[in-house]
Amino acid sequence: MKVLVAVKRVIDYNVKIRVKPDHSDVDLTNVKMAMNPFCEIAVEEAVRLKEKGIATEVVAVTIGPKAAQEQLRTALALGADRAIHVETDERVESLGAAKALARLVEEEQPGLVILGKQAIDTDNNQTGQMLAALTGLPQGTFASEIKVEGEKLQVTREVDGGLQTVELSLPAIVTADLRLNEPRYAKLPDIMKAKKKPLDVKTPADLGIEVASKVKLLKVEPPAERKGGVKVGSVDELIDKLKNEAKVL
Amino acid sequence: MSILVLAEHHDGALAGATAHVVAAAQAIGGDIDILVAGEGVGAIAEAAAKLDGVSRVRVADHAAYAHLLAEPTAALIAELAGDYTHLLACASTTGKNVLPRVAALKDVGQISEIISVESPDTFKRPIYAGNAIATVQSEDALKVITVRATGFDAVGEGGSAAIEAVDFVADNAQSTFVKEELAKSDRPELGAAKVVISGGRGMGSGENFTLLDGIADKLGAAIGASRAAVDAGFVPNDMQVGQTGKIVAPELYIAVGISGAIQHLAGMKDSKVIVAINKDEEAPIFQVADYGLVADLFQALPELEEKL
Numbered sequence: 191m192k193v194l195v196a197v198k199r200v201i202d203y204n205v206k207i208r209v210k211p212d213h214s215d216v217d218l219t220n221v222k223m224a225m226n227p228f229c230e231i232a233v234e235e236a237v238r239l240k241e242k243g244i245a246t247e248v249v250a251v252t253i254g255p256k257a258a259q260e261q262l263r264t265a266l267a268l269g270a271d272r273a274i275h276v277e278t279d280e281r282v283e284s285l286g287a288a289k290a291l292a293r294l295v296e297e298e299q300p301g302l303v304i305l306g307k308q309a310i311d312t313d314n315n316q317t318g319q320m321l322a323a324l325t326g327l328p329q330g331t332f333a334s335e336i337k338v339e340g341e342k343l344q345v346t347r348e349v350d351g352g353l354q355t356v357e358l359s360l361p362a363i364v365t366a367d368l369r370l371n372e373p374r375y376a377k378l379p380d381i382m383k384a385k386k387k388p389l390d391v392k393t394p395a396d397l398g399i400e401v402a403s404k405v406k407l408l409k410v411e412p413p414a415e416r417k418g419g420v421k422v423g424s425v426d427e428l429i430d431k432l433k434n435e436a437k438v439l
Numbered sequence: 440m441s442i443l444v445l446a447e448h449h450d451g452a453l454a455g456a457t458a459h460v461v462a463a464a465q466a467i468g469g470d471i472d473i474l475v476a477g478e479g480v481g482a483i484a485e486a487a488a489k490l491d492g493v494s495r496v497r498v499a500d501h502a503a504y505a506h507l508l509a510e511p512t513a514a515l516i517a518e519l520a521g522d523y524t525h526l527l528a529c530a531s532t533t534g535k536n537v538l539p540r541v542a543a544l545k546d547v548g549q550i551s552e553i554i555s556v557e558s559p560d561t562f563k564r565p566i567y568a569g570n571a572i573a574t575v576q577s578e579d580a581l582k583v584i585t586v587r588a589t590g591f592d593a594v595g596e597g598g599s600a601a602i603e604a605v606d607f608v609a610d611n612a613q614s615t616f617v618k619e620e621l622a623k624s625d626r627p628e629l630g631a632a633k634v635v636i637s638g639g640r641g642m643g644s645g646e647n648f649t650l651l652d653g654i655a656d657k658l659g660a661a662i663g664a665s666r667a668a669v670d671a672g673f674v675p676n677d678m679q680v681g682q683t684g685k686i687v688a689p690e691l692y693i694a695v696g697i698s699g700a701i702q703h704l705a706g707m708k709d710s711k712v713i714v715a716i717n718k719d720e721e722a723p724i725f726q727v728a729d730y731g732l733v734a735d736l737f738q739a740l741p742e743l744e745e746k747l
């Protein structure tokens with residue numbers, strides 16, 4: 191079974207973001223970029239399926255600017271066999287990404303596609319579900335465990351009330367939640383080897399799609415700042431403040 | 440304008456979040472219908488019909504919609520979508536699972552987790568874990584939107600909408616429900632509680648979470664947790680507050696043994712009053728806390744419980 195994994199280049203999750211002074215967007219100049227943490231989990235899961243002999247080939251895909259090839263090389267270093275870069279400088283929203291991925295699913299015919307549940311820049315949480323709709327495949331979102339059983343896939347999902355398990359026919363689309371696995375770090379020799387692994391570059395036009403979004407970004411502002419308050423010296427003082435100052439008790 | 444709101448429900452009852460989503464629909468303006476999908480949902484439909492501002496409750500009561508699996512539920516909503524300019528759902532795990540699938544079936548984008556309505560096509564939503572607020576405008580004919588419940592005050596319950604059955608039954612040979620392990624608790628729901636007390640890695644173990652119980656009992660609070668506490672296996676995943684867990688905005692949020700990573704703050708910094716109890720006076724949580732107590736939680740919690 192071939193497994194396709196979608197990886198997105200985003201700001202490193204440790205970086206404190208800055209909004210541009212003209213409020214047009216978040217400022218990404220000279221900011222550390224990385225693979226979306228949920229995509230690392232998606233890659234790890236695909237690589238583990240290969241190590242278990244269930245997956246035969248792992249193909250990593252990204253849609254984005256030239257620089258996003260860095261994240262594809264990371265995926266290759268982590269164990270993906272080859273990579274596909276759909277290159278564009280447009281602002282790609284989830285629907286555009288899902289359209290590109292849907293075309294690649296048609297071309298590559300994977301048995302399973304794994305994505306992150308959410309990109310930590312837009313916090314959209316949409317692409318996997320959209321890809322499932324566009325390909326007509328079933329979806330197992332927010333997965334904390336997956337098990338391939340013959341032609342079926344069991345997915346344990348993190349839902350608001352606890353955990354839900356569903357069974358999907360394959361091929362299927364899965365989105366990874368935080369507890370699906372703990373991703374490994376790439377080792378230096380693997381990073382070197384990754385440089386020689388195949389990386390195909392295509393454009394949205396090659397795929398016959400457009401990625402531009404009809405959801406326009408009008409303005410980006412910093413959130414209302416929360417001012418830190420005071421330190422209290424004791425439990426008594428805390429209770430007093432909550433009763434008499436904040437009036438929440 | 441005409442708006443369809445997907446009702447959120449659990450254990451045979453309409454979830455409180457639905458009244459917040461209807462409030463967002465009212466802010467957009469126009470006719471508001473609610474769709475109640477599920478199996479054996481008659482009582483839920485009746486509860487939905489009481490929400491203020493709703494003209495019609497459409498009920499798809501069929502085994503196909505039990506557990507609201509994404510494939511049939513999205514097919515159902517897409518089938519009804521032609522009657523509407525806006526489709527809304529709560530940004531719950533159900534809404535997040537189903538609505539993007541509907542959007543793609545209709546070839547439109549989705550706007551996730553709005554916190555305000557600027558106009559019928561323009562909305563505000565947090566991005567980058569709430570460290571920036573984006574104003575976005577949809578040029579799609581059909582707007583598909585999930586709503587962050589804490590962004591809108593619930594509508595009242597003085598309505599009496601008409602209830603109508605929907606006959607459409609979606610085929611689904613692709614997915615089946617296997618089982619559910621849901622947390623049972625007598626405490627209020629995290630998203631709806633007036634007071635939330637959360638424990639982090641500093642709690643040290645699952646047993647130590649019982650230190651929060653007595654306080655939660657006295658305050659009628661829900662109990663939450665940081666991701667580190669969930670990952671360490673102290674408590675189940677449904678208790679996680681944050682960017683990728685639950686979003687809460689209670690009157691009072693008490694963070695105990697939580698450092699205050701941005702991903703945690705994303706889920707609670709809109710709380711009215713924040714209290715932090717942490718033994719490290721440099722912990723970033725103190726930068727957002729209204730009242731910070733630098734103390735060892737193993738001493739502070741029993742004292743707090745006793746004195747409340």
Ligand SMILES: Cc1cc2nc3c(=O)[nH]c(=O)nc-3n(C[C@H](O)[C@H](O)[C@H](O)COP(=O)(O)OP(=O)(O)OC[C@H]3O[C@@H](n4cnc5c(N)ncnc54)[C@H](O)[C@@H]3O)c2cc1C
Binds near residue numbers: 668696736
């Ligand atoms: C993509 C992504 C998504 C994430 N999503 C979330 C999310 O939704 N929610 C979330 O919470 N995190 C999330 N995280 C994790 C987040 O980055 C932090 O790792 C996590 O919040 C830390 O949890 P913590 O504060 O409990 O643990 P720590 O950072 O380890 O802090 C423990 C605190 O306890 C204090 N402490 C220890 N012992 C005591 C004592 N005896 N008395 C008093 N204080 C004590 C310490 O001083 C310390 O400040 C996410 C991370 C990533 C990468």
Ligand SMILES: Nc1ncnc2c1ncn2[C@@H]1O[C@H](COP(=O)(O)O)[C@@H](O)[C@H]1O
Binds near residue numbers: 196197228232253309
């Ligand atoms: N531009 C992109 N390129 C590759 N994968 C993407 C892209 N955008 C989203 N994805 C995938 O979809 C997941 C969820 O993203 P989103 O729905 O945008 O929050 C990510 O974790 C990726 O796996």
